[in-house]
Amino acid sequence: MTTGSRAAHPDQVQGRRDPFAPLVENSLAAMFRRHAADGLATHAVPTGGAPQPVTRYGDGRHRINLGSNNYLGLAGDPRVVEAATAALRQYGTSTSGSRVLNGTTRLHLQLEDELADHYGAEAAVLTSSGINANLALLSTLGHPGDVLLVDAHAHASVHAGAAASRGTVSRFRHNSVESLAQRLERLDPRAGAVVVVDGVYSMTGATAPLAEIAALCDRFSARLVVDEAHGLGVLGAGGRGAVEETGVLDRVDAVTVAFSKSLASVGGAVMTTRAAADGIRASALPYVFSAANEPAGVGAALAALRILRSEPERMQRTRENGALLRRSLAEAGATPAPGRGAVLAVPTGDDLTTDAWKAAFDAGVYVNAVAYPAVPRGQAVLRLSVMATHTEQQLTTAAAVIGEAIEKARAVVAARGGAPHAVDAAIA
Ligand SMILES: Cc1ncc(COP(=O)(O)O)c(C=O)c1O
Numbered sequence: 237m238t239t240g241s242r243a244a245h246p247d248q249v250q251g252r253r254d255p256f257a258p259l260v261e262n263s264l265a266a267m268f269r270r271h272a273a274d275g276l277a278t279h280a281v282p283t284g285g286a287p288q289p290v291t292r293y294g295d296g297r298h299r300i301n302l303g304s305n306n307y308l309g310l311a312g313d314p315r316v317v318e319a320a321t322a323a324l325r326q327y328g329t330s331t332s333g334s335r336v337l338n339g340t341t342r343l344h345l346q347l348e349d350e351l352a353d354h355y356g357a358e359a360a361v362l363t364s365s366g367i368n369a370n371l372a373l374l375s376t377l378g379h380p381g382d383v384l385l386v387d388a389h390a391h392a393s394v395h396a397g398a399a400a401s402r403g404t405v406s407r408f409r410h411n412s413v414e415s416l417a418q419r420l421e422r423l424d425p426r427a428g429a430v431v432v433v434d435g436v437y438s439m440t441g442a443t444a445p446l447a448e449i450a451a452l453c454d455r456f457s458a459r460l461v462v463d464e465a466h467g468l469g470v471l472g473a474g475g476r477g478a479v480e481e482t483g484v485l486d487r488v489d490a491v492t493v494a495f496s497k498s499l500a501s502v503g504g505a506v507m508t509t510r511a512a513a514d515g516i517r518a519s520a521l522p523y524v525f526s527a528a529n530e531p532a533g534v535g536a537a538l539a540a541l542r543i544l545r546s547e548p549e550r551m552q553r554t555r556e557n558g559a560l561l562r563r564s565l566a567e568a569g570a571t572p573a574p575g576r577g578a579v580l581a582v583p584t585g586d587d588l589t590t591d592a593w594k595a596a597f598d599a600g601v602y603v604n605a606v607a608y609p610a611v612p613r614g615q616a617v618l619r620l621s622v623m624a625t626h627t628e629q630q631l632t633t634a635a636a637v638i639g640e641a642i643e644k645a646r647a648v649v650a651a652r653g654g655a656p657h658a659v660d661a662a663i664a
Contacts, residue, residue: 264609271590278593278605286312289626291602299597300634302561302620303604307578308469308550309625310500310540320501323535331528335362336517339528347538351505354545355476355491359513361506363522364529366465366494367393369504371400372520373461373490374432378403382428385419385458387411387444390434394463398432410437413448420456429458430489435478436466439611439619441575443471446482459489469498469544470558470577475551497578498544501537503529553624554578561622561631568639572620581606581617582638588645589616595641595648601634618642 240260242248259265271277282294287304310316323343331339344362351360363369374397378384382403386394389410398405409415416431423429431453433444446462453460467477475498479485490508495501506516517523544550558578565572565582572580584592586607593605596618607616618638622631 276590276594278590281597281602288312289623289630293602297600299600299602300626300630300637301602302622302634302638303602304623305466305497305578305621306500306623307466307498307554307621308500308540308544309623310498310543310550311536313500313540313543315543316500316536316539319539320532320536323531327531329532330530333527334524335528336524341528341531341534343531343534343538344528347534347541348505350538350541351493352507354474354541355507356485357491357507358510359508361508361513361516361520361523362529362534363504363506363520364526365502366391366463366492366496366504367396368522368526369492369494369506370394370397370463372397372516372522373492373506373508374398375400376516376520377401377430378428381424382430383419383423385416385429385431387433389437389440389442390432391438391463391465394432394434403428403430411442411445413445413452416449417452420452420458423456429456430461431458432461433463434466435462435464436471436575436577436579438466438579439606439617440573440581441466441577441579442573443467443478443481443575443577446478446484450482450484450487454487460484460487461490461492462488463492465492465494465497465504466577466579468493469551470554473548475544475548495533495537495540498540499537500540501533503533503537550624554622557622557624557626557631560628561620561635564632564635565620565638568635570618570635570639570642573617578621578623580620580622582620582642583615583617584642584645586614586616587649588642589618591645591648592618592638592642595644596638599637599641601637601641603638 268279283291284294285292287306290298291301292298327341333339348360348362363372370393378401380402383406384398384401384403385406385408386398387410388407406419408419436443462479464477469475471477472480479488490506492506495503562572570582572582589605596603604619606619
């Protein structure tokens with residue numbers, strides 16, 4: 237492997253632009269390097285154990301964990317661990333191939349059947365991640381001239397999948413029914429139209445106005461696709477997400493989910509009609525040309541799905557914990573953005589986030605520091621998430637710590653003359 241420059245050749249072409257430049261000169265990567273050098277690495281902080289309400293971190297300290305998507309508290313649940321272990325023993329560590337060749341086990345088919353049943357869909361197609369569920373579905377939709385209307389704040393994989401489709405992508409303003417309606421009104425009436433939104437937005441916890449969006453889809457004969465990565469296991473009486481909570485499930489053409497949140501695993505799925513699922517299985521790159529989900533992950537997701545369905549009180553606990561944390565943060569002077577469910581965002585802006593994150597981390601609470609490009613420039617947040625298994629005491633203690641951490645960050649920033657942390661200025 238080279239160290240970056242090629243060995244000189246006697247007839248070497250001179251003056252060529254370096255196509256690796258966007259990587260090696262990446263400003264976010266430079267910021268991460270400076271963060272690490274300053275002992276302020278808010279990203280990729282290693283843990284030393286399962287994502288439990290109190291988690292052991294790589295530095296050996298235990299902290300209240302408000303930064304995991306383990307919403308139902310099942311990653312580490314003995315029943316889920318046992319199911320993963322049994323799958324591992326029976327099927328081995330790897331499927332060693334694509335679903336369409338040698339990679340399908342009975343466990344994959346079982347999970348697809350139970351997911352389809354959960355959503356009342358004809359079929360479910362497993363993918364190796366939530367990202368790949370969106371890519372598999374959206375990249376295979378549309379004819380040239382068809383339009384995919386995508387919420388501006390939808391997950392990056394929704395945008396990437398739509399961009400890979402044969403249709404044209406039109407972004408509408410985040411959660412704006414008016415902006416969507418304007419775009420639908422302007423469409424060529426013969427063009428196919430697909431509206432794609434997240435049920436719950438991953439960085440802010442905002443929910444999509446699905447009743448209004450579904451009504452527009454009915455009026456304009458548009459298909460509707462909803463990513464329920466953060467709604468599954470949290471919203472709706474049966475935990476199907478915002479599509480269930482808002483009563484639109486039977487008007488949605490496809491739902492995508494990720495197993496890395498409530499299902500205590502890694503993987504994804506698309507729930508849709510049998511014919512559309514067959515089309516995905518025949519043509520989607522992440523399904524056809526990639527190895528099938530590893531058996532342990534499928535076993536874990538299947539066990540978690542069964543617990544989700546048989547213990548609705550867990551979802552209730554997650555929702556109650558979300559409400560308790562919202563109240564406690566407001567009391568601590570750190571009011572989160574409006575929302576419901578397991579994801580909360582405390583707006584701290586680009587100048588406070590890094591210092592507030594560090595103060596909370598040092599005081600024993602792990603949260604996620606989220607800045608551009610995960611949120612728009614200037615709108616950095618502390619992103620928090622609850623588990624069903626957090627105790628009231630843990631949540632109220634953590635809220636007080638976060639309130640104090642933000643105060644401390646304000647003082648630190650003021651002492652610096654109001655400037656953002658030096659390392660953050662690099663990408664401002
Ligand atoms: C809304 C949404 N969709 C999809 C994904 C991708 O899921 P995965 O991590 O399984 O690839 C995420 C990840 O956080 C997400 O927030």
